[in-house]
Amino acid sequence: MNSDTPIRPDGKPHWYGRRKTHKLRPRRQQLVDDLLPKLRIADPDSDTPIDLSAAFDNADADVRLEIGFGAGEHLLGAALKDPDINFIGCEPFINGVSALLADLDEHDVTNVRLFDDDARLLLARLPTASISKIYLLFPDPWPKSRHHRRRFVQRETLDTFARLAKDDTEFVFASDHKGYVAWTLAQVLPHPDWTWTARRPDDWCDPPEGWVETRYEAKGRKKGDEPAYLTFQRNPRASNNV
Ligand SMILES: C[S@@+](CC[C@H](N)C(=O)[O-])C[C@H]1O[C@@H](n2cnc3c(N)ncnc32)[C@H](O)[C@@H]1O
Secondary structure, eight states: OOTTOOBOTTSOBOOOSOSOSSOOOHHHHHHHHHTHHHHBSSOTTOOOOOOHHHHSSSTTSOEEEEESOTTOHHHHHHHHHOTTSEEEEEOOOHHHHHHHHHHHHHTTOOSEEEEOSOHHHHHTTSOTTOEEEEEEESOOOOOSGGGGGGSSOOHHHHHHHHHHEEEEEEEEEEESOHHHHHHHHHHHTTOTTEEEOOOSTTGGGSOOTTOOOOHHHHHHHHTTOOOEEEEEEEOOOOTTOO
16 A cells, blocks of 8 residues: 555545446346355455465465456456466456456356455455465556556555565566556566566567456557556565565
8 A cells, every 4th residue: 555545434545446337237236246255255344364275165276366357358368277276356346347257157267266345455464475476457557647656556565566475476567558667667676576577678568478368458459559568576585584
């Protein structure tokens, strides 16, 4: 959370995004009422630490996290491609959550759990060194300078990601907003726990292997907005510094 993030009376950080646009169709509403409670990794209103081994059928598998999954195209693709990996998807926009629920239901996906609220509330409750990959794909760019503090990538977020990440965990960031890409590099490159994995000058042009295009990405591409893909790796902890 940022030092200037407004705090609500209930002690939680203020969130600037949308929770809902249009009313859900009856089938989607039914999935939100019936399936979401079964897949919810934790009650957003509680503060208790999350026990990941109790959250998934396969307690020993690696856990990957996608923040702000939108309608969940990338998350669904990743979960289908790697059924032996556990995934947590986080998205407060309930129309997007309901779209993913329909896909998870249709494909009988069992390795995904959801958090339908601000990711910062989730991150604070996850165990240290528990996450093996973090995706932040096309986060809201907040283009005006006075809103840059609302961007998800901040020094404090990177510190939290570093706490949650296992050694060598990758943090994958994608955006078609040049200002946000530059901002992210400026935040991550000096950070002591993260290293950009780029090998070639044009490395950022190519999505990571096995990539599934997101809805937002496809929309931008139609308008001619070329995305950048940045992959950072968590530096190994010193043996006495967990
Ligand atoms: C521009 S959309 C991109 C969605 C999706 N990743 C894609 O590429 O299609 C950004 C998403 O981030 C979500 N978001 C914004 N702030 C968030 C937060 N604090 N925690 C979790 N999700 C957040 C929004 O609800 C929105 O769905």
